[in-house]
Amino acid sequence: MPKERLDAGDDIIVCRNVQKWFDDFHVLRGVTITIKKGEVVVICGPSGSGKSTFIRTINRLEEHQEGDIIVDGIELSNDLRNIATIRSEIGMVFQSFNLFPHLTVMQNITLAPIWVRKWPKSQAEERAHHLLERVGIPEQALKFPGQLSGGQQQRVAIARALAMEPKIMLFDEPTSALDPEMIKEVLDVMRQLAGTGITMIVVTHEMGFAREVSDRIVFFDEGQIVEEAAPSEFFANPKEERTKLFLSQILTH
Amino acid sequence: MSGIVPARVRPVATLSWLQWIKKNLVTPWYNALLTLLSLALIVGALRGIISWVFVTADWTPVAESLKLFAVGQYPIGEIWRVGVILAMVSFLMGLSWGAWGGTVRTFAVALGAGFIFLALIPIDLYPGNEDSLDLLLRLGFLLNPALIVGGFLLGRLPAIKSRLILILWLLSFVLTIVLLLGLGGSEVLPRVESGLWGGLLLTFLLALVGIVASFPIGVLLALGRQSSLPVLRIFCTLFIEMVRGVPLVTILFMFSIILPLFLPPEIRIDRVLRAMMAMTFFAAAYMAENVRGGLQAISKGQYEAAKAVGLNGFQTMALIVLPQALRAVIPAIVGQFIALFMDTTLAIIVGLVELLAVAKAVLNSNVQWLLLDKEVYLFVAVVFWIFTYSMSYASRRLERALGVGER
Numbered sequence: 001m002p003k004e005r006l007d008a009g010d011d012i013i014v015c016r017n018v019q020k021w022f023d024d025f026h027v028l029r030g031v032t033i034t035i036k037k038g039e040v041v042v043i044c045g046p047s048g049s050g051k052s053t054f055i056r057t058i059n060r061l062e063e064h065q066e067g068d069i070i071v072d073g074i075e076l077s078n079d080l081r082n083i084a085t086i087r088s089e090i091g092m093v094f095q096s097f098n099l100f101p102h103l104t105v106m107q108n109i110t111l112a113p114i115w116v117r118k119w120p121k122s123q124a125e126e127r128a129h130h131l132l133e134r135v136g137i138p139e140q141a142l143k144f145p146g147q148l149s150g151g152q153q154q155r156v157a158i159a160r161a162l163a164m165e166p167k168i169m170l171f172d173e174p175t176s177a178l179d180p181e182m183i184k185e186v187l188d189v190m191r192q193l194a195g196t197g198i199t200m201i202v203v204t205h206e207m208g209f210a211r212e213v214s215d216r217i218v219f220f221d222e223g224q225i226v227e228e229a230a231p232s233e234f235f236a237n238p239k240e241e242r243t244k245l246f247l248s249q250i251l252t253h
Numbered sequence: 254m255s256g257i258v259p260a261r262v263r264p265v266a267t268l269s270w271l272q273w274i275k276k277n278l279v280t281p282w283y284n285a286l287l288t289l290l291s292l293a294l295i296v297g298a299l300r301g302i303i304s305w306v307f308v309t310a311d312w313t314p315v316a317e318s319l320k321l322f323a324v325g326q327y328p329i330g331e332i333w334r335v336g337v338i339l340a341m342v343s344f345l346m347g348l349s350w351g352a353w354g355g356t357v358r359t360f361a362v363a364l365g366a367g368f369i370f371l372a373l374i375p376i377d378l379y380p381g382n383e384d385s386l387d388l389l390l391r392l393g394f395l396l397n398p399a400l401i402v403g404g405f406l407l408g409r410l411p412a413i414k415s416r417l418i419l420i421l422w423l424l425s426f427v428l429t430i431v432l433l434l435g436l437g438g439s440e441v442l443p444r445v446e447s448g449l450w451g452g453l454l455l456t457f458l459l460a461l462v463g464i465v466a467s468f469p470i471g472v473l474l475a476l477g478r479q480s481s482l483p484v485l486r487i488f489c490t491l492f493i494e495m496v497r498g499v500p501l502v503t504i505l506f507m508f509s510i511i512l513p514l515f516l517p518p519e520i521r522i523d524r525v526l527r528a529m530m531a532m533t534f535f536a537a538a539y540m541a542e543n544v545r546g547g548l549q550a551i552s553k554g555q556y557e558a559a560k561a562v563g564l565n566g567f568q569t570m571a572l573i574v575l576p577q578a579l580r581a582v583i584p585a586i587v588g589q590f591i592a593l594f595m596d597t598t599l600a601i602i603v604g605l606v607e608l609l610a611v612a613k614a615v616l617n618s619n620v621q622w623l624l625l626d627k628e629v630y631l632f633v634a635v636v637f638w639i640f641t642y643s644m645s646y647a648s649r650r651l652e653r654a655l656g657v658g659e660r
Contacts (some may be wrong), residue, residue: 058562059560059561061557061560061561070642084563084565087560087563088563090560090561091561091562092561092562094557094558094561096553096554098552098555098557098558099558100555100558100577101577102577102580102655102656103578111562111564111572112562112563112564115568115572116562116566143353144656146659160562161561161562164562185571212255220550220636243438
């Protein structure tokens with residue numbers, strides 16, 4: 001059991017003045033943000049701005065040196081039990097998929113439920129089938145990741161993350177490594193997912209997706225949040241100069 | 254353009270073998286010349302080899318010492334125990350084949366074929382003794398393929414679980430030692446000191462224990478070397494680097510001669526056991542480095558995905574990282590095993606008479622055989638080759654079964 005669980009109310013992720021250094025490089029310079037349950041937040045910004053590093057600190061794939069991160073009332077500290085509980089509530093989808101190549105699709109998805117949640121194999125497989133249908137590839141269950149296309153692999157990765165019934169889904173540039181034809185199939189799955197009310201934080205360059213699906217867009221630059229607004233506001237009336245510059249670069253092509 | 258060109262079946266281009274020969278071996282004149290030259294060389298060599306093997310060579314030392322080559326100085330009256338062990342192994346092989354199929358099948362079948370071959374060879378297995386003993390021996394050999402098939406049929410039953418089979422293998426090893434050693438003062442199973450064990454039996458024992466024991470120890474050392482705990486890391490690194498820096502002979506000496514000096518006189522560790530420990534020690538250090546190479550080949554993303562999905566460190570290693578790391582280094586590991594199998598020949602240095610030592614002893618036992626060293630050493634070389642090639646073949650089949658290089 002985690003040491004203390006504060007009453008989170010509606011705020012599922014609270015970050016206060018999060019600072020992080022990679023050796024001497026100050027990558028996160030005081031990030032403060034509150035994310036509510038069920039919100040879909042898109043984080044965008046130039047490369048090197050710290051956006052991927054930021055979402056990776058939320059599930060402790062990276063450690064922050066100063067500041068607080070509180071996920072669902074649990075403080076993210078060096079306490080291993082806290083980290084384990086927090087990780088069990090968060091699912092993550094990576095840019096390079098990171099599927100387990102020596103296991104079939106079905107085994108990839110059922111591995112964690114069987115070994116971490118101790119579900120019986122039949123229950124895990126049933127859930128896996130259900131998830132594969134949700135992401136649209138039930139027929140690939142017995143194939144190996146190497147036999148699937150990029151878009152299919154990413155969808156399996158999404159199913160794998162969902163198998164643990166997380167409250168929060170983190171997406172680290174999920175479509176950046178995909179061919180243009182496959183980007184749509186993954187975004188469609190993410191769109192559907194957003195409609196189910198799960199909290200999502202997505203780091204992406206797909207502005208079309210951001211405009212349609214997100215509740216809030218956060219613009220990151222040089223380790224800080226420069227601007228955040230609802231999509232309509234963000235695209236129509238960017239307030240900061242840096243935001244305007246970024247939008248002009250990303251929306252022209 | 255007018256539209257999609259439909260796909261066509263690729264035109265078949267097989268040549269009859271006569272055409273193939275003409276195309277690849279004969280057509281330009283220099284190919285024909287090379288072919289003739291190669292044929293001359295091959296035929297000459299083959300004729301030389303065959304005539305030497307079947308006509309000129311005198312295989313008496315080999316033919317008359319088969320028992321020595323097989324079990325060393327194990328008393329003839331007690332060789333039935335080796336027979337029991339072989340029967341046990343055959344049965345378990347068949348059981349494993351039935352339960353696991355696939356790669357195990359090749360071994361079970363090869364083992365069976367080996368026994369049938371032994372049962373049928375036209376060499377007098379028991380020279381100087383009655384033919385009925387020879388017949389008994391051959392029948393004994395034929396029993397084993399039957400046991401393999403019996404085990405296979407039993408192994409296919411769903412009641413036989415993998416865990417049971419693994420436990421049985423473990424038990425069989427213990428039983429092997431008990432059977433070979435015998436019990437002090439017993440009439441049915443009199444004690445046979447390990448100093449009398451020799452030949453192929455001893456080679457197998459040393460190699461098998463070395464291989465099977467060094468593998469998990471090597472994996473643990475490799476993981477320890479990567480650990481974030483400084484004491485563990487330093488200990489594992491020191492162990493690996495010190496053992497690797499020293500020849501196997503030295504380690505055999507250390508275990509056989511120096512270790513007893515440190516132990517109180519009441520504790521006497523059996524000579525064969527000491528040699529087994531030395532081989533395990535040695536192989537584990539090299540195994541650790543092979544495994545470490547495999548571990549380094551795993552991308553960080555695999556660790557991250559495992560963490561993100563909630564697996565703890567131990568589960569990540571056992572389920573995600575080690576399976577991938579080990580299959581990446583199967584060639585290196587099996588190479589290690591093959592080298593270990595052949596390193597057992599060094600055991601003579603600590604007084605153990607394994608296969609090669611038996612060869613030397615046989616040559617020296619009879620004045621007339623002193624000049625027949627070619628035959629004897631060739632025989633030993635062929636025996637070694639059969640087993641090391643089997644290991645190589647097994648590793649290739651294993652790689653294919655695990656999809657190495659494909660996924």
